[in-house]
Amino acid sequence: MSITTRLDHQFDKDHLWHPYTSMTNPLPCYGVESADQCLLTLDSGEQLIDGMSSWWACLFGYNVPELNKAAKNQIDKMAHVMFGGLTHQPAIALGKKLVEITPANLEKVFLSDSGSVAVEVALKMALQYWHAKGSPQSQFLTIRNGYHGDTFGAMSVTDPEGSMHELYHDFLPQQLFAPQPTIAFDEQWEAHDLNAITSLVENNQHNIAAIILEPIVQGAGGMYFYHPQYLKGVRMLCDKYGLLLIADEIATGFGRTGKLFACEYADISPDILCIGKAITGGYMSLAATLTTTHIANTISHGKAGVFMHGPTFMGNPLACAVANANIDKLLSFNWQQCVEQISTNLSTFLAPCKTLERVKAVRVLGAIGVVELKQAVDVAKVQKQFVELGVWIRPFGKLIYIMPPYIIKEAELKKLCDAIYQVASSS
Template sequence: MTTDDIAFDQRHIWHPYTSMTSPLPVYPVASAEGCELILSDGRRLVDGMSSWWAAIHGYNHPQLNAAMKTQIDAMSHVMFGGITHAPAIELCRKLVAMTPQPLECVFLADSGSVAVEVAMKMALQYWQAKGEARQRFLTFRNGYHGDTFGAMSVCDPDNSMHSLWKGYLPENLFAPAPQSRMDGEWDERDMVGFARLMAAHRHEIAAVIIEPIVQGAGGMRMYHPEWLKRIRKMCDREGILLIA
């Protein structure tokens, strides 16, 4: 990359989470290997964020590269509406085998934000079909679920940029973030705020939505197993859907 390339980038390319009027500096990446990004000047940086948690197997993995090359020679992409193909069937067969009953159906989405949007729409549609006007979601402070409109409505409303959208997003319910840690003692107080909100709004709540296992962007907070068990039991008792 040349200095002209970088100058063009600053003038014309709007990167996520930055300003067009005073853009943050960018790192010119030429290639990537394992957990490292290799810059155009030869420097190597460890990608501790793993490309926003999407490159969990590292970069330039030989098995993944080989699979992609094989697939691109057959077809790069076809729409999934009214069409199916062997790789999708193979993937979904493996996913169904991994999940417990009664989870036996798969909806494929192309990003985490879209997956959250689809899950929320499914929850709303479920209650519409049952003739119940449930349109709110219960979640926790410090949560992050994506940056599309519906997903933002269940992110922490006062954290980062999400406060900019107050008044535009649907108003959902936020319980205090749990404080018990996975390797620590269970604190019963973690359920108090959640239980109160569920009791007060149980006829409005379409679903409880949480990040599974860990609050990632909210501080890498690993949940205590008891917390997850309690949420599942409370949702079952009240007949409320759980999205995780």
């Protein structure tokens, strides 16, 4: 693959603000010239195996023929049209697919343009639901070490202590936080793990609008995998006290955990579901919030008579067309076997990390591999080491983790895991 462009890195450094970095002392940025399958080609010529699926979105890697074709076909028809008062086939087809593949009773689909917005929509749905019922219930309950996005409502239900949003704590609505579940995914279940959240529900039931959590996998808040019985117990709590349950499956949806949606591990269905990230296979930004007919009808019978939200790019035809092609590819692809094989290989290839003095824990679930260190890493230093080893892995805090594309070859996955071992040994 020929290299045709050298990026203006100085302009990038001086003017482009990258996520979670300083403008006066920014983390280094590596220029990407092109991407294909699991390889990122830098403008300097090196090729890196991508272990991040571009923040968990690129299920099938890059330059996917079916998704390219869908985008090219759609753009000749229309790239965008407002969703207010208009509709189109890509959105209708996507809505049908989402209603079919998501957990039971989620029959109403609100399309938006990012995962954080999908969470905002979910929170507003819950608030407007209770408003329509004439109830003042307006607080949200969640669990520590969760993460739900960077917008204000989403930040308010993200753990405020020691998180990336701690700075905004005094400006956010004050929510209720239960302790993080203590029993891990593969440990023996003990019912006492639900005691703390049960007590919070019992003492605040008349003010709680909904419980919101990431099912099974807590993502950016710590990459922790908790027991499915905890999620089942939370569903039962919501049923007992008449509360809504919001499941944030933005990171876990579309097979990443080994189930199409992580809620399936507990055999439960939420009242509101948020999905995003992998919905378009990483091609463009799109998200959705699904809810039940009961909630939608209740909102519609309230004072406003409508749900009060409407993003400009809601139902974008181009994004919907690519999402349709991506979901079709996923459902026709033997994704369960691929994710299971990735999981097996991750367990094998990351096992040597357990022997390292600096490593606190190694966790694997589905196509997610996590090495938790005892101390936080120097991101710039570690990132440089990974690039020199020919891989793209983006650590944060004490965590070095990978979520590779489902099409990754065994040798590529081993190279990623070997690089993690080498960096964890030396950094």
